Amino acid sequence: xxxxxxxxxxxxxxxxxxxxxxxxxxxxxxxxxxxxxxxxxxxxxxxxxxxxxxxxxxxxxxxxxxxxxxxxxxxxxxxxxxxxxxxxxxxxxxxxxxxxxxxxxxxxxxxxxxxxxxxxxxxxxxxxxxxxxxxxxxxxxxxxxxxxxxxxxxxxxxxxxxxxxxxxxxxxxxxxxxxxxxxxxxxxxxxxxxxxxxxxxxxxxxxxxxxxxxxxxxxxxxxxxxxxxxxx
Numbered sequence: 001x002x003x004x005x006x007x008x009x010x011x012x013x014x015x016x017x018x019x020x021x022x023x024x025x026x027x028x029x030x031x032x033x034x035x036x037x038x039x040x041x042x043x044x045x046x047x048x049x050x051x052x053x054x055x056x057x058x059x060x061x062x063x064x065x066x067x068x069x070x071x072x073x074x075x076x077x078x079x080x081x082x083x084x085x086x087x088x089x090x091x092x093x094x095x096x097x098x099x100x101x102x103x104x105x106x107x108x109x110x111x112x113x114x115x116x117x118x119x120x121x122x123x124x125x126x127x128x129x130x131x132x133x134x135x136x137x138x139x140x141x142x143x144x145x146x147x148x149x150x151x152x153x154x155x156x157x158x159x160x161x162x163x164x165x166x167x168x169x170x171x172x173x174x175x176x177x178x179x180x181x182x183x184x185x186x187x188x189x190x191x192x193x194x195x196x197x198x199x200x201x202x203x204x205x206x207x208x209x210x211x212x213x214x215x216x217x218x219x220x221x222x223x224x225x226x227x228x229x230x231x232x
Contacts, residue, residue, distance in 0.1 A: 007122040008069040023053055028063055029077035032070055033110065041112040044070065068121075075116050076124030081106055084133045093226045095137035100159045100222050107163035114164050118157065142231045151229050158225050162218060
């Protein structure tokens with residue numbers, strides 16, 4: 001038998017008996033998110049989170065059993081920043097691309113989220129709302145239930161990876177577009193030596209037209225990924 005995963009979501013927010021709690025999970029999560037936004041995830045401790053809501057560290061353990069549970073609360077809190085529209089029938093890629101743009105924005109707003117493992121904890125209520133709406137966006141695609149759930153994992157991973165690349169560039173003090181231009185120039189120099197014919201052919205196969213009119217890389221890449229994941 002598989003061991004049950006310990007999680008804050010597997011127990012009620014308050015005990016059936018006893019006084020009403022002075023603080024809510026949402027209040028604790030919001031305070032911890034603010035700490036992480038200003039100073040990074042490492043700055044969030046049981047002591048610092050307790051101080052942020054004006055209580056003693058020992059009192060915080062009445063609400064969360066560990067720092068891991070506190071991070072679970074934080075991750076679910078930012079999932080609550082998604083805003084959902086009714087999915088357009090027959091347009092799963094467009095529906096998911098709208099969610100992808102929101103996800104990318106959330107990562108940039110809360111870069112510490114990249115330091116939270118993508119697996120290993122149970123989804124909270126806001127994460128469940130995301131899953132529900134993403135499943136709705138995939139309705140009518142012909143995918144089975146398990147396939148739709150797998151697609152959500154692959155889709156979410158692609159958004160996270162793209163955001164991680166952009167944020168890593170920003171942390172290194174580089175502009176992503178400038179870095180891509182520098183990389184392209186370097187690769188053109190390498191290809192000119194004649195030792196890399198496949199690279200030279202790939203670089204020569206540029207679409208005609210003004211590069212400024214090209215679809216943004218994020219949209220183009222996510223569209224290709226999603227199109228490949230969905231049945232024709």
